[in-house]
Amino acid sequence: MNTPSSLEELIDALRCLPGVGPKSAQRMAYHLLQRDKPGALRLAQSLDRAVESIHHCAKCNNFSEEEVCALCRSPRRDASLLCVVEMPADLLMMEQAQCYRGMYFVLMGRLSPLDGIGARELHLERLVRRAQEQPCEVILATNFTVEGEATAHYIATLLCAQDIKVSRIARGLPVGGELEHVDSGTLAQAVLERREVTE
C-alpha cells in the first residue's frame, strides 16, 4: 500500500547489478528519484544503447561495437603473439603497461565450477581455433588466483595438445618490492622461478 508499484519494480530491477542487495537497491532508487532524475534517465539510455550496440569481437572476444575490433584490425600489432586474459579490464592494464604489442584473447571470465562456469561457458574451443590460425606463442596472463591458475593450466593442456607454444607471465616480487614486506608464497615462487644471471 505504501510503496508505489513503479518504485518497487525499480528497486527489484536494480538488484540485477552485482553486489546490490535489497537495502542498497532501495537506497539507490531513493537517491535517483530524489536527487538525480537526469542521471537515472541517462543511465536508462546508456543501458539501452550498450545492450543494443555492444557485441563480442569475432577475433579477440572483447566487447566491441564492430564485427572485429580496432585492436584486432590494427596492422601495427604483432600477430605472432596471442595473450590470453580473463577480462577486458586486464587487457586495458596490459595496454597501459605498454609492454606488449601482440594480439589478445579475452576469456570474459575464468573457470569457476561453483558458479557454473566451465570450458563451454568460456568458449575455449574458439580460443583453440584462434590460436591455430597464426600465433606462434600463446601467453597466458590470467590472474594468479586459484581460479585463474586453474584456467591457465586447463588452457595450457588444450593448446599443448595442438603443439602450440604456450607461456605463462612470471610470478615474483613486484617492482620496488622488498623481501621484508612480501608474502611468503610470492617469495617462495620468486626463489623457485629464479633466473640465471649471465654476464
Add this chain to the structure above:
Amino acid sequence: MNTPSSLEELIDALRCLPGVGPKSAQRMAYHLLQRDKPGALRLAQSLDRAVESIHHCAKCNNFSEEEVCALCRSPRRDASLLCVVEMPADLLMMEQAQCYRGMYFVLMGRLSPLDGIGARELHLERLVRRAQEQPCEVILATNFTVEGEATAHYIATLLCAQDIKVSRIARGLPVGGELEHVDSGTLAQAVLERREVTE
C-alpha cells in the same frame, strides 16, 4: 581505442548510483553485458517508468504515483497525529511495527550542512504548513544520529513557535536488550529519561 564508446558511456552513467565508483561501475557494466542483458533492459525500462510516474505526495511528501497517496487518503488513519520521518524506508519500518495509525510527513533527508542540505532543501516550510492544518501532536521520529537529532531539534523549534505540540520517540534499551551488552551512551540516556513507575 580499446573500449567501445557505448560501453564507456554506460560505465560513466552507472556512477550516478550512490556508492558506485569507477571500478564497481566497470564490473557492473561487464556483468550486465556479459551475463544479464535482459536484466539491463528491464532496469532501463524501470528507470524510465519510475522517473516518469513517481512524484511526491502533496500531503506526506512520500514517493507516490498519485497526487495524494493511498495512506494520506485512508479514512482509517488518525488525522490528529503527524509523524515526521527521514526516509520512506523509515515510514515502512513504522508501519511494519504496527504501533502507529496516524499520518506521516517524510522529510526525504535530514539536515546535513556538509552535503548542502539545509532547511530549504528539506521543504520544512511545507511541514510547518502541514502541521498547522489539523494535527494536535507532531511526533519526531528522525534517527538518533547526530544529523537526525539536529533535524529533530530544528523542527521542534519551528513547530513550538507555532504553538504546536511536539514529541520525540523515546531513546533507551532495545526490547530484549541487556545492560551488559548495550553501549554506554544508550544506557546513560535510558537512565536520564527514566520513567516513574506508578501502581
